[in-house]
Amino acid sequence: MAPRKSTKKPNVSAEELKAYYRDMLLIRRFEEKAGQLYGMGLIGGFCHLYIGQEAVVVGLEAAAEEGDKRITSYRDHGHMLACGMDPNGVMAELTGREGGYSKGKGGSMHMFSKEKHFYGGHGIVGAQVPLGAGLAFSDKYKGNDRVTFTYFGDGAANQGQVYESYNMAELWMLPVIFVIENNQYAMGTSTKRSTMSPSYWERGAAYGIPGEEVDGMDVLAVKEAGQKAVAHCRAGKGPYILEIKTYRYRGHSMSDPAKYRTREEVQKMRDERDPIEQVRSLLLTGKHASEDDLKAIDKEIKDIVNESAEFAKTSPEPAVEELWTDIYATEVPQEA
Amino acid sequence: MATEILMPALSPTMEEGTLSKWLVKEGDTVSSGDIMAEIETDKATMEFEAVDEGTIGKILVAEGTEGVKVNTAIAVLLEEGESADDIDTAPSAPEAAPAADAGNEAAPAASEAPAPAPSAPQTDTTPDWPEGTTLKQQTVREALRDGMAEEMRRDENVFLMGEEVAEYQGAYKISQGMLDEFGTKRVIDTPITEHGFAGIATGAAFGGLRPIVEFMTFNFAMQAIDQIINSAAKTLYMSGGQMGCPMVFRGPNGAAARVAAQHSQDYAVWYMQIPGLKVAMPYSASDYKGLMKTAIRDPNPVIFLENEILYGRSFDVPDLDDYTVPFGKARVWREGSDVTLVSFGIGMQYALEAADKLAEDGISAEVIDLRTLRPMDTGSIIKSVMKTNRCVTVEEGWPQGSVGNYITSVIMQEAFDYLDAPVINCTGKDVPMPYAANLEKLALVTTDEVIAAVKQVTYS
Numbered sequence: 001m002a003p004r005k006s007t008k009k010p011n012v013s014a015e016e017l018k019a020y021y022r023d024m025l026l027i028r029r030f031e032e033k034a035g036q037l038y039g040m041g042l043i044g045g046f047c048h049l050y051i052g053q054e055a056v057v058v059g060l061e062a063a064a065e066e067g068d069k070r071i072t073s074y075r076d077h078g079h080m081l082a083c084g085m086d087p088n089g090v091m092a093e094l095t096g097r098e099g100g101y102s103k104g105k106g107g108s109m110h111m112f113s114k115e116k117h118f119y120g121g122h123g124i125v126g127a128q129v130p131l132g133a134g135l136a137f138s139d140k141y142k143g144n145d146r147v148t149f150t151y152f153g154d155g156a157a158n159q160g161q162v163y164e165s166y167n168m169a170e171l172w173m174l175p176v177i178f179v180i181e182n183n184q185y186a187m188g189t190s191t192k193r194s195t196m197s198p199s200y201w202e203r204g205a206a207y208g209i210p211g212e213e214v215d216g217m218d219v220l221a222v223k224e225a226g227q228k229a230v231a232h233c234r235a236g237k238g239p240y241i242l243e244i245k246t247y248r249y250r251g252h253s254m255s256d257p258a259k260y261r262t263r264e265e266v267q268k269m270r271d272e273r274d275p276i277e278q279v280r281s282l283l284l285t286g287k288h289a290s291e292d293d294l295k296a297i298d299k300e301i302k303d304i305v306n307e308s309a310e311f312a313k314t315s316p317e318p319a320v321e322e323l324w325t326d327i328y329a330t331e332v333p334q335e336a
Numbered sequence: 337m338a339t340e341i342l343m344p345a346l347s348p349t350m351e352e353g354t355l356s357k358w359l360v361k362e363g364d365t366v367s368s369g370d371i372m373a374e375i376e377t378d379k380a381t382m383e384f385e386a387v388d389e390g391t392i393g394k395i396l397v398a399e400g401t402e403g404v405k406v407n408t409a410i411a412v413l414l415e416e417g418e419s420a421d422d423i424d425t426a427p428s429a430p431e432a433a434p435a436a437d438a439g440n441e442a443a444p445a446a447s448e449a450p451a452p453a454p455s456a457p458q459t460d461t462t463p464d465w466p467e468g469t470t471l472k473q474q475t476v477r478e479a480l481r482d483g484m485a486e487e488m489r490r491d492e493n494v495f496l497m498g499e500e501v502a503e504y505q506g507a508y509k510i511s512q513g514m515l516d517e518f519g520t521k522r523v524i525d526t527p528i529t530e531h532g533f534a535g536i537a538t539g540a541a542f543g544g545l546r547p548i549v550e551f552m553t554f555n556f557a558m559q560a561i562d563q564i565i566n567s568a569a570k571t572l573y574m575s576g577g578q579m580g581c582p583m584v585f586r587g588p589n590g591a592a593a594r595v596a597a598q599h600s601q602d603y604a605v606w607y608m609q610i611p612g613l614k615v616a617m618p619y620s621a622s623d624y625k626g627l628m629k630t631a632i633r634d635p636n637p638v639i640f641l642e643n644e645i646l647y648g649r650s651f652d653v654p655d656l657d658d659y660t661v662p663f664g665k666a667r668v669w670r671e672g673s674d675v676t677l678v679s680f681g682i683g684m685q686y687a688l689e690a691a692d693k694l695a696e697d698g699i700s701a702e703v704i705d706l707r708t709l710r711p712m713d714t715g716s717i718i719k720s721v722m723k724t725n726r727c728v729t730v731e732e733g734w735p736q737g738s739v740g741n742y743i744t745s746v747i748m749q750e751a752f753d754y755l756d757a758p759v760i761n762c763t764g765k766d767v768p769m770p771y772a773a774n775l776e777k778l779a780l781v782t783t784d785e786v787i788a789a790v791k792q793v794t795y796s
Contacts, residue, residue, distance in 0.1 A: 029368075032368050032369070032385075032387045033387065035385070035387065036344075036387045038344075038345065039342065039343075039344025039345055039346065039384075039406075040342060040344070040345070040406075040407055041345045041406055041407065044348060045348050046348070051369075069543070071539075100576075101575075101576065101578075102574055102575050102576035102578075103576035103577075104576075105573060105574060105576055106574040106575060106576065110571075110574035110575070111575075112571075112574075112575035112576075112578050112579050113578070114578045114579065119539075119542055119579070120571070120574075120575070120579070121574075122567070123566070124562055124566050124567075127535065127562060127563060127566060127567055129535070130531070130532050130533075130534075130535025130536045130538075130539060130563065131535050131536075131538055131539035131542065131563075131567060132539060133532075133535070133536050133539060134535060134536035134537060134538055134539020134540040134541075134542065134543065135539045135540070135542060135543045136539075137536055137539065137540045137543070137545075138539070138540045138542075138543025138544055138545045139543065141493075141495070141521070141540070141545055142544075142545075160531065161531045161532050161535060164527075164529040164531055164532025164533075164535075165532050165535070165536065167527060167529065167532070168526065168527065168529065168532055168533065168536060171527070249369065250385075251382075254346060254347070255346060255347035255348065255350075255377070255379060255380070255382075257380040257381055257382045257383070258383075259380075263371070263383075270369065325577065326572050326573045326575075326576060326577040327572070327573055327611050327612055328572070328612070328614075328635075328636050329572055329577070329580045329582075329635040329636055330635065331635050
């Protein structure tokens with residue numbers, strides 16, 4: 001089955017298209033800025049950028065409703081921006097400052113927002129998959145119709161706990177969408193070198209879980225597929241798998257020279273399939289927006305990102321007392 | 337405004353690097369994402385991409401230059417309408433790397449960070465139940481079930497999941513009758529998939545429920561330990577206090593009988609080491625019940641270590657509507673003046689037997705049941721050692737890095753001057769558990785070993 005493409009005449013308004021353009025551009029520019037701050041030594045440790053994969057989260061967020069949950073791995077900045085978390089708080093967490101979402105104690109890989117139903121930010125490859133199924137379990141238990149987007153990569157897709165989760169998710173009809181962001185490389189190992197069954201979504205069939213492959217460079221295709229998956233889950237039909245074919249332009253983390261693929265391969269993807277350029281072109285050719293309109297959006301995004309960087313540089317480091325807080329809860333934090 | 341392009345740090349440890357090659361020249365226009373240079377770090381040769389768009393106005397550091405410090409200006413980027421003539425060509429000194437600064441500041445600050453005060457021997461010695469309370473004999477198995485069932489009646493967000501907990505009525509019959517009372521929604525049989533269901537339960541706790549996860553034994557929890565430690569224990573801290581994880585992981589721990597190495601291990605010290613977890617390891621039925629109820633109500637992940645051999649043993653249990661036992665409060669089972677015996681879980685059996693026999697020889701032993709290992713009531717231990725001046729610890733686990741080792745270090749730091757003899761840790765032997773009946777007996781800690789240790793520290 002060929003990856004799902006968006007229908008020829010997308011049923012999408014100019015305003016929606018502009019919003020996707022804006023949201024994807026925010027992620028792209030935010031990540032570029034994060035890379036720059038890393039280069040300046042303001043961000044430490046591991047930092048995994050989302051550049052190239054923007055259409056995945058922006059498309060799926062377009063299919064989500066208030067109260068739906070999301071959880072992902074350590075390549076998580078894009079997910080947080082797409083679900084409406086404050087760029088200042090995200091960037092300040094990257095710099096390890098008091099104003100960060102985890103007060104500087106989590107860093108790039110461990111950020112959360114109860115308010116936006118974003119459950120992390122998890123640093124162990126694949127561990128978020130049963131956690132996501134568990135979030136869906138809690139919604140089913142409470143009897144609401146919320147769904148959980150559980151994101152993981154093609155690397156995590158080979159972890160045993162993913163299949164333990166598939167088995168129980170279908171057994172218990174959990175409202176969880178397993179989103180495989182297949183960017184073709186698990187750190188430096190291509191999918192071809194890690195499995196003889198590279199069509200990851202088809203593995204769901206072994207557990208009775210339906211799914212499909214989606215063109216992850218096409219935000220409208222992602223949104224369409226997301227809506228179908230959400231409808232399936234909300235109707236009480238159990239889990240659904242979306243394998244979203246995407247591509248990361250940067251290395252696995254900031255310290256990855258990416259010698260396992262050619263510069264030409266990356267450049268070709270950028271030139272021919274870039275998700276932001278695709279929407280930009282739709283906007284311009286369809287006369288939904290003028291160059292000036294888009295320039296205004298570019299400017300707005302640049303200002304937001306610069307402000308987040310400024311905030312992240314000037315927010316103080318956490319107070320030393322923070323070393324000893326948040327180890328034990330005295331009461332259960334309540335759902336926002 | 338012209339922008340300086342700075343030498344980037346391209347790995348967590350890079351301080352300087354070699355500017356191997358420029359891929360752009362002065363006058364070239366670049367846009368974000370274009371590769372401008374190759375830089376050799378301490379680990380690899382990396383491509384350096386442009387972040388902003390503009391024209392390369394001036395290259396300040398020639399290619400081939402080694403030892404270029406991070407944050408040195410290496411080129412100048414001009415925006416539309418700017419000219420290269422405006423550039424001050426003197427390369428600026430590297431901006432001090434903010435991260436390094438932060439490190440320097442943090443170092444002294446960290447040492448000033450308030451460490452938890454050494455626990456003064458202030459101890460809660462109030463009795464567990466009021467005088468005159470009616471007592472009934474109950475097995476540990478019944479007390480555990482009652483504790484869980486009472487909490488499930490009290491809070492509908494509490495549910496039990498695990499292998500064979502529902503239709504089979506529990507592999508060790510702990511959940512007997514619970515399926516009938518609470519139904520399939522709240523008493524849930526899982527496939528044999530510890531890693532997966534521990535993760536699902538942790539996610540459910542993040543989602544606002546209060547799961548009780550039964551491991552058929554804690555040996556199988558090793559399949560799930562990543563979820564217990566990395567997900568359940570650490571998320572509150574990593575989220576700056578946003579994400580709670582109110583749940584209980586419970587099941588039999590330690591040696592049963594004749595089940596050999598893979599099914600006979602005491603994990604007390606493994607979990608006791610983890611900040612973010614609470615760890616209970618009760619001995620008596622009343623503690624199983626009272627601590628289980630406290631564990632279920634606790635807003636943190638609790639490891640509840642049970643013992644298969646104790647399941648069928650009967651103890652006095654107070655006949656009260658809502659009996660709970662607080663965490664971090666040891667129970668003094670027996671007062672004494674010559675030596676302090678400290679134990680927990682099934683180790684208490686050996687400690688109490690030893691105390692009985694020692695009394696016959698005229699040695700008066702005080703016996704302390706820790707009941708919870710994290711938090712640990714070290715205050716009660718110190719208070720007792722200040723009185724007896726001698727201490728022997730008793731546990732089933734292995735000797736290297738044992739719970740007793742930790743207790744010993746606390747006594748050394750807080751009551752060194754009170755000690756009249758070295759503290760002895762009685763533990764299981766430093767071997768995998770053998771199957772043969774005679775060897776198994778040898779591998780476990782014994783009452784005789786406890787008695788011998790007491791005689792050694794009392795020089796009798």
